[in-house]
Amino acid sequence: MTADSHFVFLPAAASAHARHVDWIYFGLIGVSVVIVGLVVALLLTFGIRYRSGSPAPRGKLPEWVSREIEIGWTVATLFAFIFIFWFAAASFLTTIGAASNPLEIHVVGKQWMWKIEHPNGVREINELHVPADVPVRLVMISQDVIHSFFLPALRIKQDVLPGRYTSESFTADKTGSYDLFCAEYCGSDHARMGGRIVVMPKAEYQAWLDAQPGAENLAGKGRQLFTQLGCAGCHFEKGHRRAPDLAGLYGSYVQLAGGGTVRADEAYLRDSILQPARQVVAGYAPIMPSFKGTVSEDQIFSLVTFIKSFSGDREETTQ
Template identity: 40%
Template sequence: MKIFGIPIFPEQASTFAADVDALYFFVLATCAFFAIGVAVAVIYFGIRYHKKHDGEIGARIEGSLPLELLWSVIPTIIAMVMFGWGASVFYHLRRPPAEAMHIYAVGKQWMWKFQHLEGQREINELHIPAGRPIKVTISSEDVLHSLFFPAFRTKMDAIPGRYTELWFEAQTPGEYHIFCTEYCGTNHSGMIGTVKVLEPAQYQAWLQGGSMEGTLAQRGAKLFNDLACSTCHLDTGQGRGPSLKDILGKTVDLQDGSSAIVDEGYLRESILNSQAKIVKGFQPLMPTFQGLISEENLVALIEHLKSLSPNATTAAAPATGAAAATPQPAAAAVEKK
């Protein structure tokens, strides 16, 4: 966006960028109108009614109920308009469509690492198709970061030990900036990247390059076996840990008498802190894997566990729960024995 040829705002490159800008300019214009009005009134009354000679006493003013009601009701109405409009935009920003393409992002000093479900992995670069909703599940491998796509008018913090998410739908092919907007250390300003929005056919051609390691879920399956998770978590449920087959989205009973819904947050916590929630009927035998695997491998393990529940309605639901701050193995992902 340019004013008199000078770039003021990033271009509007997502479906809701115009909505965010409209709300922003409305709030800005409203605040500017009242700020200027108050300033002009202060200056005018200061000049018009200034003290002209010593001993002068101003006229007594009793007040005006209609005027007081007016300056109370009008700001209230304007505030409610801002609230309603803002809530509507926020609701849209925070509810990704069910058909959104899923990508994982990991923040690390000082880079952004992206993983596609098809297996492609990128650093400080993200390829996506135009005209398709994209959901990004975000985590951090070290400190607090914040993933910001200026042209798409969306950002979200990357918090150690938990998942957050954002979504957008890019409309126009091209290249757009990625920034970290949370100070994260000495090279914070260098934590930048590029989104490359491609035509759908071009994106499919890019995907053909493929990953030699298979899909994200396939990588997770290999890790699941390498970490010996499959020796405890048997599909029959007769192992030392609970069966993970078709478990996503279900409610499990815990030894302390409480229950928990199995989502990405639960899986993450079970991998990183296996003693936090122990499934009823199992012993706390699973070791803690915190710090033993990278955040990217943790994501792969969780994606594999999700693939074991193909009919789960919450398969793509982001985890908002806490997990230990550093990534860990997933073998026992839900073991919580």
């Protein structure tokens, strides 16, 4: 609810997923109302029928009542609950199942604000502009304590943790401005750690991006850092190779020195930069220094984005 709106039972629903969640919500309320109604009705019926002194029969129930009816209602409720579980799980899976080519937006939470960065480097604080009808994936991390990124209009809420990426996917289909909250108590100004998400038509989003002051492409920033921090010195060294080639690394499986493999996802790239000794690539000496404390979460996002975009164009990046 925005400040100027009057009371509404539910916040606006701005995605197919949000409407699906509302169906689950109303479905569960419906089922609960039916069950409560049934229990109350039986309570009253029996209370009156078998009140003390009433002539109603009190003998044993016939056999079929205690067997068939007992089995019948147990099985029926079991299936009802399996159906509810399936419906809710299917809906949840659509929020974590990745669309093929989502717009990836980075979110850094800190006491007490949300820092947002678009792929082309446009930054904003406590506001998230997204295009309508485009799958969006938020990759999120916290700089300090646990926060939670809550978008009621999209019915999604995901904890944002220090030291670990979490993500949230959605496709908003209704333009407008909706609330954004932190849903994890994170200190004295927690209540103010919020803002809004603005869903715009695709063309308008592009125009909005273009109108933002001099942003530098995230991968480009990463490329610069890669040289500045000396990564290029090892990773793009010609001839004698001291460090693995990073081209095409993202999404591939990496052989580790201690045996075993690991998929090179965003978390792996981040760990490789901060704790290189933890998972050493097979065939290489553990000479890579840790960049813990040297690079900020924003910079790590840039580096990770650069490595993800990197397809082996080595000449351009070496100096």
